[in-house]
Amino acid sequence: MPRATSFTAERREATQYWNELLASCGDPDGLAESLVAAQREQGLWLGDRPFCSVARPRLVAAAEMVVEEHAATHLCSALKKVHDRVLAERTLREAYLGHFEEWAQTILALEPRAHEAWSILRLDSFLTEEGLRFVEANGDIPMGSVGNDGVIRLFQDLELYKRFRERYDVRPNLVNFGMVHTFMHAWQSWGGTGTPRICILSFPGGMQDTFAQLNEAALRAQGFEATAVYPADLDFDGHRLRARGQVVDLVYRLQHYFDVLERRDEMEPLLGAVKAEAVCMVNPFRSAVLSNKSLFALLTDPEHDFGFSATEQEAIRAHIPWGRTLRDGRSTGPQGERIDLVEWVLAHRDELVLKPTHDAGGTGVELGWACGESEWGAAVARALAEDSVVQRRVGETLDVYPRLEPGFPLETFYEDTDPFVFPGGYVAVFDRISSAEITNVARGGSIVPTFVIDPR
Secondary structure (H helix, E strand, C coil): CHHHHHHHHHHHHHHHHHHHHHCCCCCHHHHHHHHHHHHHHHHCCEECCCCCCCCCCEEEEEHHHHHHHHHHHHHHHHHHHHHHHHHCCHHHHHHHHCCCCCCHHHHHHHHCCHHHHHCCCCEEEEECCEEEEEEEECCCCCCCCHHHHHHHHHHHHHHHHHHHHEEEEEEEEHHHHHHHHHHHHHHHHHHHCCCCCEEEEEECHHHHHHHHHHHHHHHHHHHCCEEEEEEEHHEEEECEEEEEEECCCCEEECCCHHHHHHHHHHHHHHHHHHHHCCCCEEECCCHHHHHHHHHHHHCCCCCCCCCCCCCHHHHHHHHCCCCEEECCCEEEECCCCCCHHHHHHCCCCEEEEEEEEECCCCCCEHHHHCCCHHHHHHHHHHHCCCEEEEEECCCCCEEEEEEECCCCEEHHHHEEEEEECCCCCCCEEEEECCCCCCCEEEHHEEEEEEEEEEEE
């Protein structure tokens, strides 16, 4: 398998050409203002900022994208094997899900049929000097697709994009195609016929609400009957789920499972419909288990045999950093050596990250190299008292982008690349940049559209 870093020269040349075209445009300040204004007009906006804050897309060689797609596909397959075993075996759930185990029991009762094949999964990764390194998975409500595709269309409308295409064969990396495919796959395998009536469910306010409104517009533009609603808009009569009085066949859930639990009274219509199998839901609640970081850590733990294929084992060795569920006792270190896990973690803070197993948005993440010794000791003590994992640090991914401001000033950003893996094998990436090492959009990160290129 080729290393992603072998494509650096090709990517650098394309980036330089894009920047030259940007510098030569007749009205650079007007171009920056128009891209910002277009995002505001189209709802590609979060709080006080546009989704995309830079004037260049991420440019990826076609052969490089093949590496990313191959890795994501096989890692997703391996993770689902871990997921299935953990849900099937109570001893594994109790050992690795911690406080999540009680919630897992609830969803197993709520969803009598296994719906994992209907799930959208997003893997978050960094392109390091050693190659791609995947650090976690999002199987709860992996968002970003509709924002990514909206920004892509704005870049495609630019005159400089048309000039760029004269030198390069360019394929926009569209994500929402996979979303629509998943909805139809889930609906048909659930037993539905024709076209489902869709509601996109979020709580009022916040990023999920923003994406719900964008998804409503995108689905309607493709001919679907779709409405963005809140829990108060739902009613279940024991047979059919309705949203604002209209029958709903498929629910696209944009609510974190922990918010659903905390606001369960509001969610009773949906929960009743799911339990009665009166509605098809994407993502199903049980797919949230895929987000539990203990499952991701189990990919590199030799203590259990999950039946990984040779290709899956190769992908894990090549792309997954060492990780463990944090607990007192003996374990295996990054080189397979036997270690006292807590002592080893305390002694190697410069190369480690601590993460809560079932939080999202970068909440509670501790970067060892950013901590002093006493600060790290306190972080480890907190992590031991909660459900947490420890993971080996991966190399930084840094790139220079022109900011979407007058004069297009250059700035160095941290960058990640996050493949969505859809049922049927379609893979498309969602990319983020940030001035901070945690690149989450909810914490100030920016969406960057991806274009796959080949020289003409």
